[in-house]
Amino acid sequence: MQVTETLNQGLKRGFTVVVPASELESKRTAKLTELGRTMKLAGFRPGKIPLAVVRQRYGTAVTGEILEQTVNDATRDLMTERGLRQASQPKVELVSGAEPTGATDLEFTVELELLPEIVQPDLTQLSLTRLKAEPDPATVDKALADIAKRQRSFETIEETRGATTGEVLTVDFLGKVEGVPFEGGEAQDVNVEIGGEGFIPGFAEQLDGLAPGESRTIEVTFPEDYQATELAGKLATFDITAKALKRAIEPAIDDDLAKKLGFEGLEQVREALSGQVRQEYDQMSRMRIKRELLDQLALQTPFDAPEGMVEGEFQSIWSRVEQDQKAGRLDEEDKDKDEATLRSDYRRIAERRVKLGLLLAEIGRSNGVTVTSDEMVRAMRAEASRYPGQEAQVIDFFRQNPQAAETLRGPIFENKVVDYVLELAKVEEKVVTPEELAEIPPAEL
Incomplete structure (x- = not known):
């Protein structure tokens, strides 16, 4: 094949490649001959079908296959012979040579970007600092307190009165944006700790003083980074009905709690939590x-x-x-x-x-x-x-x-x-x- 470089600018390269028509015809004839040995055609004995008949029936399809194979092989050989390391798939355009007659040379262009020559730095001269932190007892204590909170039980308060900070209201609610209920904004029998976390900022705080049997409509604004992007930053109303007032009873942080969690004792829980924190660090x-x-x-x-x-x-x-x-x-x-x-x-x-x-x-x-x-x-x-x-x-x-x-x-x-x-x-x-x-x-x- 004949290769002519047409572009050499920075990492960009361009080439024109010409493959002689005789080479294409040789490949085409070999493929058609191989096909003729295996194909079956009425009126001809197996393996005795004339090449002209095979060419008439399958010449166009074989020409397309040979062209694709030749372009791919020639492009690969070009890259190998010139030691080119491509950064992306080459752009190939056919100029001539696609005629079924095979009378003209195959000519196509190749454009590509190369990977740059990279000189590695002396890695032994890099100076880095690895920051280390150890779990402190306060962090482990907080994790234990969070576990105990998740294990708490609830006791109904029979006294008819409004809820205060730290107490829990069981409520039904329906959320709306611009007066229209939104997906995921409705729930029943949800426990809400007055002043607690876990809800939209401003939600739990506005339930202060609400008593079982009472209803209240509150307004909150979803945070800008709210996970449901269609609600992020939007003003919403919630129609809330209180159903029961409860107080949370948290278990003691002791060996009994540890055994409930599947550990032998509290010290083993502390070790596990310390290990988790250390892994995070x-x-x-x-x-x-x-x-x-x-x-x-x-x-x-x-x-x-x-x-x-x-x-x-x-x-x-x-x-x-x-x-x-x-x-x-x-x-x-x-x-x-x-x-x-x-x-x-x-x-x-x-x-x-x-x-x-x-x-x-x-x-x-x-x-x-x-x-x-x-x-x-x-x-x-x-x-x-x-x-x-x-x-x-x-x-x-x-x-x-x-x-x-x-x-x-x-x-x-x-x-x-x-x-x-x-x-x-x-x-x-x-x-x-x-x-x-x-x-x-x-x-x-």
């Missing part, structure tokens, strides 16, 4: 040092990012930004920015993510970091566990859709590369308070 610590590592690596990405990859990442980010705008969930620092500024900011984020992804991929590739089949199976099972009763269907979906399974491979690979880098970097441990550990790092830009 370890996850936060991991998140913080990973973020610090990525911030440092982002400063060592002098290469250009393929425009197509940046555009794809930006469009993915921007679609979520538009959804947040419509739902009124934009971050505080973004609310006063115009669209041009927002687009500029998020395109920088997209470029940063692409560059970091390429650098991490190169570090992993050159150092033999891989995702094992066992790791993929565990990831599939973990994802399937999120859909109780449908686990088998989810596993089958991933097995039948390799592209979907790749969405699980990426995070595993990234975390393994991060672990590899952390083993080489200089890591200092620093003990901090749980509050300091939970601080949210500044947004990436």
Whole structure:
């Protein structure tokens, strides 16, 4: 084949490829001959069908198959011979050579973006800080108190009077927005602690003084970040009917409570809770040092990012930004920015993510970091566990859709590369308070 380079600009390359008509005809004849040996046709003995007859019946279909195969093979050979590492699927356009007669050479163009040349930084020179925090007794005590609260029982108050803070009203309610009931806004026999948490802000507080048998209509405003986006930030009314007044009786925090929870004693509950809290702290610590590592690596990405990859990442980010705008969930620092500024900011984020992804991929590739089949199976099972009763269907979906399974491979690979880098970097441990550990790092830009 004859290859002519037509574009060499940054990471973009373009080529014109010409494959002689004689080569196409040779492949076409070989395919038709093979087909003639196996096909059955009335009036002809098996394997004795003239090539001209086979060509007349199947020439067009075979020509299309040969063209596709030749274009794919020629493109692959072009990439291999020139040592090109593509960033995305090449764009191929046919110029000539698609005629069933095979009289002209096959000519097509190839346009693509390449992966940049990436020089790995000296990972041993990275200096990072791993923040550590230990569960304190007060945190464990609070967790125990929360458990005891969930185990409490309720005793009916026979006295006819209004509810006060700390007492519990059993109520029916119907919620409305602009006078129209909304989905999930109706319930019966719900226990509401006066002044307690767990409801929309302002809901439980407005039941103070309400007595069994009485009704009251209250107004509340759903939080801007409410999980049901169609209700977020909206004013609603609730028609409430009180049915019973109760006092909560919380169990003592002792060995009896521990045994009720399936433990031998209270000390074992404390140990379990302490372990859970420590695990949460370890996850936060991991998140913080990973973020610090990525911030440092982002400063060592002098290469250009393929425009197509940046555009794809930006469009993915921007679609979520538009959804947040419509739902009124934009971050505080973004609310006063115009669209041009927002687009500029998020395109920088997209470029940063692409560059970091390429650098991490190169570090992993050159150092033999891989995702094992066992790791993929565990990831599939973990994802399937999120859909109780449908686990088998989810596993089958991933097995039948390799592209979907790749969405699980990426995070595993990234975390393994991060672990590899952390083993080489200089890591200092620093003990901090749980509050300091939970601080949210500044947004990436």
